[in-house]
Amino acid sequence: MCGIFGIITNKEQPLGPILIEAGKRLAYRGYDSVGCATVAGDGTIDLRKDVGRIEDVSAALDFPAMRGSRGITQLRWATFGAPSHENAQPHLDSDGDMVGAHNGNVVNNVQMREMFLREGLTVRGTNDGETCVHAVERHFDRNGGRMLDAICAAYDDLEGDYAFVITHRDEHRLYAIKKGSGLVAGLGDGFTCVSSDLPSILPLTRQVLYIQDGEIVVLSPEGIELYGVHDGQQINRQTKRYEGPIEMAEKGGYPHFMLKEIHEQPAVAGELLHLLNGSRHVERFLEALRATDERPVYLVGCGTSYHACLLGAYYFNQLAGVAAVPVLGPQFIEQYGQSVGPKDTAVFVSQSGETKDVLNAVKVMRERGGRVLGVLNVLGSTLMNTSDVYLPLACGYEISVPATKTFVNQAVLFLYLAYRLAGRDTAELDALAALLARTIEATDGAAREVAGYLAGWEEMYFLGYGLSHPIALEGALKLKEITYAHCEGMFSSEFKHGPLSAVHDGYPVVFYTAPGDESMMINHVNEVTVRGGRAIAVAAAHEALGKNVHDYLVVPDADRFTAPILATVPAQLISYHMSVTRGIDPDFPRNLSKTLTVD
Numbered sequence: 105m106c107g108i109f110g111i112i113t114n115k116e117q118p119l120g121p122i123l124i125e126a127g128k129r130l131a132y133r134g135y136d137s138v139g140c141a142t143v144a145g146d147g148t149i150d151l152r153k154d155v156g157r158i159e160d161v162s163a164a165l166d167f168p169a170m171r172g173s174r175g176i177t178q179l180r181w182a183t184f185g186a187p188s189h190e191n192a193q194p195h196l197d198s199d200g201d202m203v204g205a206h207n208g209n210v211v212n213n214v215q216m217r218e219m220f221l222r223e224g225l226t227v228r229g230t231n232d233g234e235t236c237v238h239a240v241e242r243h244f245d246r247n248g249g250r251m252l253d254a255i256c257a258a259y260d261d262l263e264g265d266y267a268f269v270i271t272h273r274d275e276h277r278l279y280a281i282k283k284g285s286g287l288v289a290g291l292g293d294g295f296t297c298v299s300s301d302l303p304s305i306l307p308l309t310r311q312v313l314y315i316q317d318g319e320i321v322v323l324s325p326e327g328i329e330l331y332g333v334h335d336g337q338q339i340n341r342q343t344k345r346y347e348g349p350i351e352m353a354e355k356g357g358y359p360h361f362m363l364k365e366i367h368e369q370p371a372v373a374g375e376l377l378h379l380l381n382g383s384r385h386v387e388r389f390l391e392a393l394r395a396t397d398e399r400p401v402y403l404v405g406c407g408t409s410y411h412a413c414l415l416g417a418y419y420f421n422q423l424a425g426v427a428a429v430p431v432l433g434p435q436f437i438e439q440y441g442q443s444v445g446p447k448d449t450a451v452f453v454s455q456s457g458e459t460k461d462v463l464n465a466v467k468v469m470r471e472r473g474g475r476v477l478g479v480l481n482v483l484g485s486t487l488m489n490t491s492d493v494y495l496p497l498a499c500g501y502e503i504s505v506p507a508t509k510t511f512v513n514q515a516v517l518f519l520y521l522a523y524r525l526a527g528r529d530t531a532e533l534d535a536l537a538a539l540l541a542r543t544i545e546a547t548d549g550a551a552r553e554v555a556g557y558l559a560g561w562e563e564m565y566f567l568g569y570g571l572s573h574p575i576a577l578e579g580a581l582k583l584k585e586i587t588y589a590h591c592e593g594m595f596s597s598e599f600k601h602g603p604l605s606a607v608h609d610g611y612p613v614v615f616y617t618a619p620g621d622e623s624m625m626i627n628h629v630n631e632v633t634v635r636g637g638r639a640i641a642v643a644a645a646h647e648a649l650g651k652n653v654h655d656y657l658v659v660p661d662a663d664r665f666t667a668p669i670l671a672t673v674p675a676q677l678i679s680y681h682m683s684v685t686r687g688i689d690p691d692f693p694r695n696l697s698k699t700l701t702v703d
């Protein structure tokens with residue numbers, strides 16, 4: 105949530121285009137509001153910001169015209185303070201000498217604001233990013249104008265997890281601090297920059313430096329200096345060259361990133377399997393999974409990544425006889441935090457590698473001495489850097505807020521690992537990419553029709569049995585996320601234990617079924633249809649099932665372990681088409697952010 109970017113250059117120049125480009129690359133972190141600030145050579149600060157998406161605000165406020173030798177941009181996902189002009193970032197201090205922006209949460213925001221008001225500072229909004237600026241301002245005013253000391257002092261005052269970037273009009277420096285939220289700096293020819301994460305830096309430079317918690321980074325056009333916040337001592341750490349890919353986010357002819365990313369699934373699944381087959385990391389990963397001494401492996405994730413963990417647990421159990429406990433990040437801490445130890449292994453799964461709820465669980469696992477395995481899509485992320493061994497999802501950037509291709513590859517990765525743990529030949533998985541491609545082709549039309557029906561309902565159920573249960577949950581999450589209708593995902597046999605009472609004439613219930621589970625599912629279907637409900641099946645062709653349901657999205661034939669991965673595709677397509685039918689932009693659903701770096 106929230107993205108910050110700052111740049112300092114050796115000469116005054118048009119900075120608007122650079123800030124816009126960085127902002128677009130950070131937009132997945134938040135799109136409630138956006139702002140840019142530039143500082144000219146004479147110290148004049150130009151601040152433009154408002155509620156809305158970067159494309160719209162930039163056009164309305166003419167960001168491209170902004171010039172200077174220092175610039176800051178911020179993309180906001182609102183937590184403290186409703187989305188408004190005042191709460192949009194960056195923020196000025198009381199007398200307009202400093203400008204800064206933050207990412208994260210300052211949990212004593214309310215108390216700090218009350219203190220500022222008592223002290224006579226000018227507080228314009230209720231956002232905690234503004235609190236970071238005032239927190240620096242009051243120490244700066246008292247210590248005779250030393251930014252570094254003022255920031256160190258402010259660090260002690262500001263409770264929570266955050267990162268912020270700030271500059272003073274009279275000093276040609278940018279300062280940034282990290283406490284819990286991601287921060288990375290870049291060194292280029294005649295400039296340096298800092299950002300919440302890599303993608304906004306890579307178009308400018310590949311020479312990067314990861315900032316750690318409790319460090320202040322001081323940027324000048326010539327270089328980057330690091331200081332420890334507690335002792336003010338300089339830290340000697342060199343930049344490193346990032347060798348990974350730089351991809352531009354283009355829709356490639358698709359109306360939305362979500363649809364493009366759904367269509368990329370066959371290719372990325374094929375590439376992942378290829379990569380895993382030749383990877384040394386896989387052997388180390390498997391070694392750690394085998395070294396659990398009969399103890400269960402924890403599979404930890406949030407949202408969509410948690411659903412992949414659920415499916416992974418079915419795979420580990422049914423294919424390899426390995427017990428795995430799927431668990432949400434915060435739940436891991438609450439339920440197992442005191443009992444895990446050096447013999448335990450946990451696989452932490454996160455597309456972004458920055459989800460705070462997951463990183464908090466990693467921290468607990470570390471403190472308890474357990475093994476930390478990471479599965480992530482964003483290379484260079486915090487999860488990658490804190491794992492004993494990690495496996496990449498190799499999906500390329502996923503821009504759309506709803507996760508699609510990363511879920512499929514998380515599932516493919518778990519299936520591959522279960523095969524390896526079971527000693528099965530992974531060549532059996534070679535057909536998966538082509539099957540995914542056929543599934544898109546085979547189900548898109550029917551998914552569009554079903555979406556048309558579902559669009560008339562504000563609530564519904566997605567049910568799955570066994571291996572299909574995670575797919576029902578994932579489909580329901582997707583539908584809620586991008587259509588704003590309520591959809592509950594559930595283990596199909598649980599439906600009769602209460603929720604069945606919701607069913608009445610035409611009430612939609614979608615049944616996800618893997619081969620082998622059809623007879624069981626026919627029972628569950630009939631419990632719904634005899635009460636007037638409309639049963640919609642997502643399964644491979646099966647005559648008896650077909651005779652019992654109203655609509656049938658037929659996925660290609662596959663074994664029972666591959667089938668749930670294929671069934672994911674129509675689940676995604678149903679949500680996508682329903683979202684578009686309702687006039688919603690599925691890439692940027694209201695209230696959400698792609699990366700949640702707060703508790």
Ligand code: M6R
Pocket residue numbers: 406407408409453454455456457458459462505506507508581582585698699700
């Ligand atoms: O980056 P992560 O995989 O850790 O993100 C976890 C969830 O926030 C994420 O999967 C979310 O549920 C998706 N946007 C749902 O489509």
